Amino acid sequence: MTxxxxxxAVMRPQWPWDADPESYWGAIDHAVQAYGAADSPxxxxxxxxxxxxxADLRARAAGVPIRVASKSxxxxxxxxxxxxxxxxxxxxxxxxxxxxxxxxxxxxSDVLVGYPSPNPxxxxxxxxxxxxxxxxxxxxxxxxxxxxxxxxxxxxSGDVRIAIDLDASYKTPLLGHIGVRRSPVRTExxxxxxxxxxxxxxxxxxxGVMSYEAQVAGVGNEVPGKRLRNSVIGDIQRRSMIELIxxxxxxxxxxxxxxxxxxxxxxxxxxxxATALDPSIxxxxxxxxxxxxxxxxxxxxxxxxxxxxxALSVARVPARGMVTxxxxxxxxxxxxxxxxxxxxxxxxxxxxVSREAAGEVQTPLQGTQARxxxxxxxxxxxxxxxxxxxxxxxxxxxxxxxxxVGELPTYRGEGKCFL
Numbered sequence: 225m226t227x228x229x230x231x232x233a234v235m236r237p238q239w240p241w242d243a244d245p246e247s248y249w250g251a252i253d254h255a256v257q258a259y260g261a262a263d264s265p266x267x268x269x270x271x272x273x274x275x276x277x278x279a280d281l282r283a284r285a286a287g288v289p290i291r292v293a294s295k296s297x298x299x300x301x302x303x304x305x306x307x308x309x310x311x312x313x314x315x316x317x318x319x320x321x322x323x324x325x326x327x328x329x330x331x332x333s334d335v336l337v338g339y340p341s342p343n344p345x346x347x348x349x350x351x352x353x354x355x356x357x358x359x360x361x362x363x364x365x366x367x368x369x370x371x372x373x374x375x376x377x378x379x380x381s382g383d384v385r386i387a388i389d390l391d392a393s394y395k396t397p398l399l400g401h402i403g404v405r406r407s408p409v410r411t412e413x414x415x416x417x418x419x420x421x422x423x424x425x426x427x428x429x430x431x432g433v434m435s436y437e438a439q440v441a442g443v444g445n446e447v448p449g450k451r452l453r454n455s456v457i458g459d460i461q462r463r464s465m466i467e468l469i470x471x472x473x474x475x476x477x478x479x480x481x482x483x484x485x486x487x488x489x490x491x492x493x494x495x496x497x498a499t500a501l502d503p504s505i506x507x508x509x510x511x512x513x514x515x516x517x518x519x520x521x522x523x524x525x526x527x528x529x530x531x532x533x534x535a536l537s538v539a540r541v542p543a544r545g546m547v548t549x550x551x552x553x554x555x556x557x558x559x560x561x562x563x564x565x566x567x568x569x570x571x572x573x574x575x576x577v578s579r580e581a582a583g584e585v586q587t588p589l590q591g592t593q594a595r596x597x598x599x600x601x602x603x604x605x606x607x608x609x610x611x612x613x614x615x616x617x618x619x620x621x622x623x624x625x626x627x628x629v630g631e632l633p634t635y636r637g638e639g640k641c642f643l
Contacts, residue, residue, distance in 0.1 A: 225302045225629030227620050228311045230270060234279050237548060241273060241530050249533075249570035249604050251626040256535065256602070259621065259628035264537035267617045269473045269632075273529035273623040274448070274514065281513050283313040284496040284526060289313040290506040291336065293636060294322065295513025297495060298614035298635045304581055306514065316489065316509045319642040320346040320362065322635075335360045336434065336489060338509070340369045342377035351382040361385040361432055365407035367421050370428070377427060378582040386416060386422050387432035390475055392490070394464035395440055399584055402460060403439040415475045419482045436509070438462055440495040448522070465498045467551055476504040480512035494523055511634050515610035518567040519556070533569070533619075535602040536587060546577070547594045552587030554616050557621035563572060566605040572598065615641075 240248045242463060252268055292306050295318040300487035303326065306312050314334035320343055320474035323335040338393060351357050362372055364386055391410040393403025403498055409415050410519055415433075424429040440461045462472050476488050487506045491499030493513035512520050516528030536549035556564040565582050567572040572594040580588050589603060597603070606612040614620070622630045635642070 226632055228274070228302065228305050228440055228622065230274065230275060230278055230305050233338050234275065239527075239529060245570065245572065252533065252604055253535070253570070253604065254622045255626050255628050256441075256621060262621060264275060264535055264549075265617065266602075267516070267532065267534045267613060267620045267634075268398075268623050269299075269620045270531050270533070271622060271629075272530035273516065274546065276529045277516060277531055278309060278312075279512050280526060280528070281493075281496065281510050284498050284500070285508055286310065286497075288500045289510045290496075291316045291507045292514075293492070293511025294318060294326065294611070296337075296517075296610040297514060298531075298611040299462075299620055299632055300326065300330050300635065300638065301483070301632045302514075302620075304332065307332055313507060316511070317360075319343075320350055320360075322640070322642040323360045324350045324356045324638065326351065327356045327526075328353065333359050334487075336432065336487070337361065337363050338434065338436075340364055340389065340631045342372065344372060347373055347376040347384075348380055351377045351384050352380040354382055357384065358505070361387050363387050363389050363420070364422070365389040365409050367418070370421060370425060373427060373428070379446050383427045383429060385431045387434050387487075387489075388413060388418055388422070388429050388430070388479065390435040390472065392435035392468055392472070392520075394460065394467060399460075401564040402464065402477070403437065406436065408439075410471075412471075412475050412478050416478050416482065419479050421484055430479070430485070430486055432480060432487040432489065433636055434489045435468075435472055436492060437464065437468055437490065437495050438492065439500065440491075440498055442492070460525075461495075461498070463464075464499075465495075469502045469504075472502060473504040487617050493520060493528075497525060511542075515613075516583075516606075517556075517609040517613075518606045519563060519608045530606050531571070532613060533604050533606050534617070537588065538597050538599050538601045538603065540599065541597075542588065545594050546588055546590040547597045547601075547603070549587045549589060550560040551585065551603070553582045553584045554607060554613065555582065556612055558608075564608050568603060568605050570604040570608065609617060 246417045291314045293316045320341045389407040391407040490505045491508040515532035538548040573591040574589040578590040614634035
């Protein structure tokens with residue numbers, strides 16, 4: 225396994241990816257070309273940018289431990305090495321089978337599954353493995369989910385760790401529901417009722433609470449050219465956190481009267497500073513802030529470095545000022561729109577052909593810089609998100625300075641597909 229030397233993580237006072245993008249992307253391109261062993265598409269993790277992001281996340285958390293959201297990385301060895309760095313603790317997984325794998329093959333001692341699971345076979349396998357059962361916590365927000373878990377573990381001998389998912393959305397008379405549609409558990413009374421259902425069941429132990437303020441963590445508040453929208457979003461986010469900190473604190477205090485909680489997880493990459501002010505929480509989740517997908521460029525209070533990128537190779541030149549690259553249709557999840565497309569970053573000035581955009585097998589790009597490109601040249605892009613990129617490649621090249629220093633397999637490269 226390539227040693228990423230993440231313990232030496234420091235913030236860069238000057239960001240080469242902003243101050244001198246040609247040098248930054250040119251060095252990556254040169255490193256991959258000199259490496260000579262990778263056909264395109266190829267994914268790259270640039271270490272100076274990753275180390276900067278770790279240091280930035282840790283500084284923003286102000287001493288509160290950060291739980292690594294695995295869905296935004298999906299490279300097991302990178303997850304393991306981040307968790308080993310001071311200031312980072314535990315993993316927020318997205319699937320039970322994934323959590324089982326990380327807890328055993330990955331050796332991670334604290335894994336919270338961040339979503340309720342409807343997969344009884346995976347739950348049964350988890351509970352039947354004493355190592356995994358001691359390290360993994362399942363998330364619930366209803367009695368029905370407890371029933372599914374109870375039926376799944378009926379034939380196994382182990383116990384199961386449980387956490388409650390608390391709704392962290394914001395509600396206003398004018399705008400209604402603001403945030404993601406997650407848990408129906410919102411009030412202190414609802415949380416206490418579910419907590420009693422958990423502690424009253426045999427072989428289930430209530431150990432934690434989770435809540436995700438997506439309307440703060442996942443919504444940019446400095447989108448270029450959207451001044452009024454940014455002002456409104458910023459105001460909503462401030463009001464949302466005031467309401468949530470009070471409500472979450474009351475809920476957590478009430479649950480602590482029922483069970484001995486080990487953790488209270490909250491937040492995400494975009495809300496770290498605000499979430500860290502909540503005295504009821506014990507750790508903050510972060511994922512996209514590590515690799516720095518371009519969806520997270522539009523925040524006023526932090527700017528992740530573009531640590532993860534990918535390159536497509538020019539396969540043909542259909543017209544002057546236009547090239548066609550192999551592959552590239554790696555569209556991010558979420559509401560369909562231009563912001564879900566990969567962002568061409570080098571050579572500068574390239575843009576999509578509107579009638580084709582990013583295609584399943586080929587992606588045409590146009591611009592004056594396209595005139596300088598020929599068959600076999602590479603074009604560098606950033607994915608909208610972070611971990612979704614790892615589903616398209618078997619390995620990630622690790623670039624340090626101007627050299628490739630190793631390769632690390634993605635989940636896909638290790639033969640894993642969880643969702």
